[in-house]
Amino acid sequence: KQEVTQIPAALSVPEGENLVLNCSFTDSAIYNLQWFRQDPGKGLTSLLLIQSSQREQTSGRLNASLDKSSGRSTLYIAASQPGDSATYLCAKGGATNKLIFGTGTLLAVQP
Amino acid sequence: GAGVSQSPRYKVTKRGQDVALRCDPISGHVSLYWYRQALGQGPEFLTYFNYEAQQDKSGLPNDRFSAERPEGSISTLTIQRTEQRDSAMYRCASSDIAGSSYNEQFFGPGTRLTVL
Numbered sequence: 001k002q003e004v005t006q007i008p009a010a011l012s013v014p015e016g017e018n019l020v021l022n023c024s025f026t027d028s029a030i031y032n033l034q035w036f037r038q039d040p041g042k043g044l045t046s047l048l049l050i051q052s053s054q055r056e057q058t059s060g061r062l063n064a065s066l067d068k069s070s071g072r073s074t075l076y077i078a079a080s081q082p083g084d085s086a087t088y089l090c091a092k093g094g095a096t097n098k099l100i101f102g103t104g105t106l107l108a109v110q111p
Numbered sequence: 112g113a114g115v116s117q118s119p120r121y122k123v124t125k126r127g128q129d130v131a132l133r134c135d136p137i138s139g140h141v142s143l144y145w146y147r148q149a150l151g152q153g154p155e156f157l158t159y160f161n162y163e164a165q166q167d168k169s170g171l172p173n174d175r176f177s178a179e180r181p182e183g184s185i186s187t188l189t190i191q192r193t194e195q196r197d198s199a200m201y202r203c204a205s206s207d208i209a210g211s212s213y214n215e216q217f218f219g220p221g222t223r224l225t226v227l
Contacts, residue, residue, distance in 0.1 A: 004153070031214065032215075034215065034216065036218075042220060043114075043115070043218045043219050044154070044202070044204075044218040046215055046216070046217060046218075049215045089153050091153070091154075093214055096167055097142065097144075097159060097166070097167070097206075097214055098144065098156040098159060098170070099146075099204075099216060100156070101153025101154050101155070102153050103151070103152055103153050104153055
């Protein structure tokens with residue numbers, strides 16, 4: 001049973017463009033929503049964590065929002081750069097502390 | 112400061128052999144998690160510890176998989192009688208507050224296991 005879904009699966013944009021990555025989840029019993037970046041051969045880098053009581057978090061060019069009622073989170077990347085190219089994963093945290101991940105969005109930013 | 116470390120980074124073994132994967136969490140982190148990630152998929156939960164106590168092992172696929180964290184720091188994930196289907200990236204994460212919504216998890220680089 002897929003609880004966390006990410007759309008699109010892959011995205012290619014020209015450098016400088018603003019973009020939005022989508023994450024949806026089926027269970028409203030959510031404690032937090034965490035966004036990660038995954039680079040080939042490397043670990044997962046935590047980008048942003050939104051608590052269930054919050055609506056959004058910002059870090060530099062990144063902004064993540066959380067709408068529990070609709071079961072959605074978005075990651076907004078402003079002024080994209082080639083160095084932003086990676087796989088972006090969202091993960092839902094529940095009462096049991098384990099994270100449930102989506103399958104990721106593979107982002108390519110073309111110079 | 113040092114992040115989560117895992118060893119070995121790569122492990123190639125023959126079917127039927129036992130393997131032990133090690134995770135060294137961020138110093139002082141209370142909770143430690145193991146995940147497994149297949150190619151093209153997100154990580155899937157295996158088990159987690161608060162201090163030395165295993166809190167949830169519902170994600171372990173079968174009884175060939177076990178994990179321990181005897182002193183509440185370093186953890187070992189052991190796979191007995193490995194099978195080809197066990198080939199995957201095994202990821203470890205830690206967080207500093209147990210049982211809290213402020214549960215940001217920090218991941219290590221992973222161990223790539225290949226079973227021939």
